[in-house]
Amino acid sequence: MTTPVSNVLLICATGGLLWVLTAPATPAAAPATQAVVHAAPAFTTVQPELLGVPNSYSNAWGDYDNDGDLDLSVISYVGEPGAQTPLNAFFRNDGAKGFVNLLTKDSPLNVADHASQFVDYDNDGAIDLSVTDGYGPQGGHFVFRNALPADAKKRSLSVLVLDAKGHHTRFGAEVRLFDATGRILATRQVVTGGGYNSQRAAPVHFGLATLAPVRVEVTFMSKAGRKKQTLSGVNPADFHGKSLVIRQAN
Numbered sequence: 001m002t003t004p005v006s007n008v009l010l011i012c013a014t015g016g017l018l019w020v021l022t023a024p025a026t027p028a029a030a031p032a033t034q035a036v037v038h039a040a041p042a043f044t045t046v047q048p049e050l051l052g053v054p055n056s057y058s059n060a061w062g063d064y065d066n067d068g069d070l071d072l073s074v075i076s077y078v079g080e081p082g083a084q085t086p087l088n089a090f091f092r093n094d095g096a097k098g099f100v101n102l103l104t105k106d107s108p109l110n111v112a113d114h115a116s117q118f119v120d121y122d123n124d125g126a127i128d129l130s131v132t133d134g135y136g137p138q139g140g141h142f143v144f145r146n147a148l149p150a151d152a153k154k155r156s157l158s159v160l161v162l163d164a165k166g167h168h169t170r171f172g173a174e175v176r177l178f179d180a181t182g183r184i185l186a187t188r189q190v191v192t193g194g195g196y197n198s199q200r201a202a203p204v205h206f207g208l209a210t211l212a213p214v215r216v217e218v219t220f221m222s223k224a225g226r227k228k229q230t231l232s233g234v235n236p237a238d239f240h241g242k243s244l245v246i247r248q249a250n
Contacts, residue, residue: 051072051074051091055078055087056074058115058198059074059075061118062129062205063207065207067093068186068207069093069207071090071091073091073116076089086111086113086136088111090103108144112133114135114196114198120158120202124241125158126147127146129143130142131144155210157206158203158244159206159218159246160244161203161246162246162248166247170220172221173220174190174219175190175217177216178217180212185214188204188205188206203243211237213234213235214236216244229246229248
């Protein structure tokens, strides 16, 4: 029997590895989220003792520290109906060392039980976090500003993918970065949201190890199949405080 899921996120991290996060459709359907990494030809579960968060309602991948590794926000709750309280997690990706949960029950970020979205709302190069409390006595929609040092904020590139008319309709498009040797640095997918009670129309964000020029490749989905557009010699420093805008060709 296949377990129904309410949230599936697929993003390619550094080194070309495909990451998938699944969350149960209902608490009864499955006990917790699962993170798996694809290293062909199979998927392998990653740190289930840490990443198996119960009752997770929303999840979001984002490189909050601009080190090139995707970090993970997981929104969940504990308690019976009418008495739910947040139990969130924020997993920093330390590469080969694995994930580390940065939150405690007393953390200011442990306030949500529904939506989670990463977005650079102030265009400073560091993605911020938006979360929603739906079960609390008053509820709330909170935005946490990312206070990375200025030098770290500059090590990023924001890419806004639009259709030929300038509209946010290219969901599912893939954005890849390559270095000067042709080595793939990272892949992101243009998505509509990160889970329960949340949607977005925002640029994709890349944290970078260096500010060396990159080649940007966007793959659009069309009735005729996959179509690629490439822009070479992109200097990330030229786009600090704004997005590189790529429109789909007619």
